[in-house]
Amino acid sequence: MDRYIEEIRDRVLGGGEVTEEEAYALAEHPDKEGLYEAASQITRHFGKPEFQPCSIINARSGNCSEDCKWCAQSCHFRTAAQKYPVVKEEETLQLALHNERAGVKRFSQVASGKAVKGKDLEQICANFRVLRERTNLGLCASLGLVDGEAIEKLREAGATRYHCNLETAPSYFPSLCSTHTIEDKLNTIRAAHEAGLEVCSGGIIGMGETRQQRVEFALTLRKAKPVSIPINLLNPIKGTPLENAKPLSDEEILTTVAIFRFVHPKVELRFAGGRAQMSRDLQLRAMRIGINSAIMGDMLTTVGSDMEDDRRLIAEAGYKVVMSCEL
Numbered sequence: 001m002d003r004y005i006e007e008i009r010d011r012v013l014g015g016g017e018v019t020e021e022e023a024y025a026l027a028e029h030p031d032k033e034g035l036y037e038a039a040s041q042i043t044r045h046f047g048k049p050e051f052q053p054c055s056i057i058n059a060r061s062g063n064c065s066e067d068c069k070w071c072a073q074s075c076h077f078r079t080a081a082q083k084y085p086v087v088k089e090e091e092t093l094q095l096a097l098h099n100e101r102a103g104v105k106r107f108s109q110v111a112s113g114k115a116v117k118g119k120d121l122e123q124i125c126a127n128f129r130v131l132r133e134r135t136n137l138g139l140c141a142s143l144g145l146v147d148g149e150a151i152e153k154l155r156e157a158g159a160t161r162y163h164c165n166l167e168t169a170p171s172y173f174p175s176l177c178s179t180h181t182i183e184d185k186l187n188t189i190r191a192a193h194e195a196g197l198e199v200c201s202g203g204i205i206g207m208g209e210t211r212q213q214r215v216e217f218a219l220t221l222r223k224a225k226p227v228s229i230p231i232n233l234l235n236p237i238k239g240t241p242l243e244n245a246k247p248l249s250d251e252e253i254l255t256t257v258a259i260f261r262f263v264h265p266k267v268e269l270r271f272a273g274g275r276a277q278m279s280r281d282l283q284l285r286a287m288r289i290g291i292n293s294a295i296m297g298d299m300l301t302t303v304g305s306d307m308e309d310d311r312r313l314i315a316e317a318g319y320k321v322v323m324s325c326e327l
Contacts, residue, residue: 001031001034001037001038002029002031002034004025004029005026005029005031005034005035005038006038008022008026008038008262009038009041009042009262012042012262012265013041013042013045013265018262018263020219023215023218023219023259023262023263024212024215026258026259026262027211027212027214027215027255027259028211032251032254032255035255035258036254036258036285036289038258038262039257039258039259039261039262039289039290040288040289040290042261042262042265042290043261043288043289043290043292045265046265046266047266047292048292049319049320050319050320051292051293051294051314051317051319051320052105052106052228052268052270052292052293052294053103053104053105053106053293053294053295053296053310054104054105054106054107054108054138054140054270054293054294054295054296055095055099055102055104055106055107055108055295055296056107056108056109056110056142056295057087057091057092057095057096057107057108057109057110058082058110058111058112059086059087059092059109059110059111059124059127060084060085060086060087060111060112060113060116060120061073061081061082061083061084061112062075062081062082062083062084062112063075063083063112063113064112064113064114065113065114065179066113066114066177066179066180067177067178067179068167068176068177068179069176069177069207069240069241069242070167070176070204070207070234070237070240070242071240072237072239072240073112074240077239077240077241078239079237079238079239079240080238080239081237085120086111086116086120086123086124087127088123088127089126089127089130092109092127092130092131093127093130093131093134093135096131096134096135096137097134097135099137099296100135100136100137102296102307103307103311104137104296105137105138106137106138106139106140106161107131107135107137107138107139107140108139108140108141108142108161108163109124109127109128109139109140109141109142109143110142110143110163111124111142111143111144113144114144114145114179114180115143115144115145115146115147115150116143116144116146116150117146117150121143121146121150121153124141124143124154124157125153125154125156125157126157128141128154128157128158128159129157129158131158132157132158138160138161139158139159139160139161140159140160140161140162140163140200141154141159141161141162141163142162142163142164142200144164144188145164145180145184145185145187145188146188146191147188147191148191148194148195151188151191151192151195151197152195154197155195155196155197159197160197160198161197161198161199161200161227161228162188162189162192162197162198162199162200163199163200163201163230164185164188164189164192164199164200164201164224165185165201165202165203165204165230166182166185166186166201166202166203166217166220166221166224167182167185167203167204168203168204168205168207168209168213168217169209169213169214169216169217169220170182170216170220171213171216172207172208172209172213172216172217176207182220185201186223186224189201189223189224193225198226198227198228199224199225199226199227199228200226200227200228200229200230200270201221201224201226201228201229202221202226202228202229202230202231202232202270202272203217203230203231203232204232204233204234204273204274205217205231205232205233205234205248205252205253205256206233206234206245206247206248206274207234207242207245208242208245208246211252211255211256214256214259215259218256218259218260218263218264219263221263221264222263222264226264226267227267227268228267228268228270228293229260229264229267229268229269229270230270230271230272230295231256231257231260231269231270231271231272231291232272232273232274233248233253233273233274233275233277233278234247234274235273235274235276235277247277250279250282250285253278253282253286254282254285254286254289257269257286257289257290257291258289258290260290261289261290268292268293269290269291269292269293270291270293270294270295271283271286271287271291271293271294271295272294272295273295275294280313283313284313284316284317287313287314287317287319288317288318292319294310296310
């Protein structure tokens, strides 16, 4: 391992922080195997031996007013994404119980649209109250750019974590979305923190951004102070402007995971959408380098992973699955 990597690793292991200049330099460092091994050591030092699985329900689908180029649910694009209103308590509960029996730790209601308001918000809160009473799951919400009043209602209903992805680097975001900004997202995240909720915030890689922009993205996420960072690999969906996006190489994916681990040594780095495109060996390497949690089951608009396959993969990577929620 190169001495430069060792020095930064040792500082991080001692509780220090990677500087912006160092993060960019690490991403370009030729000793990739040394970088990956150092990130793996940071993961093992700060992380728990348990893998942290979560799952979601697509609580409202389609008809989104936003023009995010990666998203099948935008009304600006013609895709095969389903369209339906907010699901009711019983359907939400049954899926949550199914996932809890499979060993999932956290469960999130995720809804399309710029923000969930009015009667839809009340239904989401009603769903949370039932989940709080009937399950032992940690409850998360991903409902767009909601305000502090809405977040307080969610907290009172039982939500303990709010999810709002920054998606990509600030320098690249405007080329992918014109209907809202990263600052809008950070305002929602600040409201979640003020309400006492944990924050989950990450995004998508492979949308045409540069390696340096992926580093910028990792550094910007420090502002969100997340406990969990979902890393999605773009799954190009027919009908969206990114349907012909070129996939990232294995090295780019692993380097991204390593850099995120250096920048966020204590955070859960979470496999999210798109990992079905990755080979089993690549997923194992990513897990050994820095991924120590995952969204399990189907994603919002694409097929996710088989939970039994995930169990075997997690065990092979050296983790054990948490079988119950520790609230």
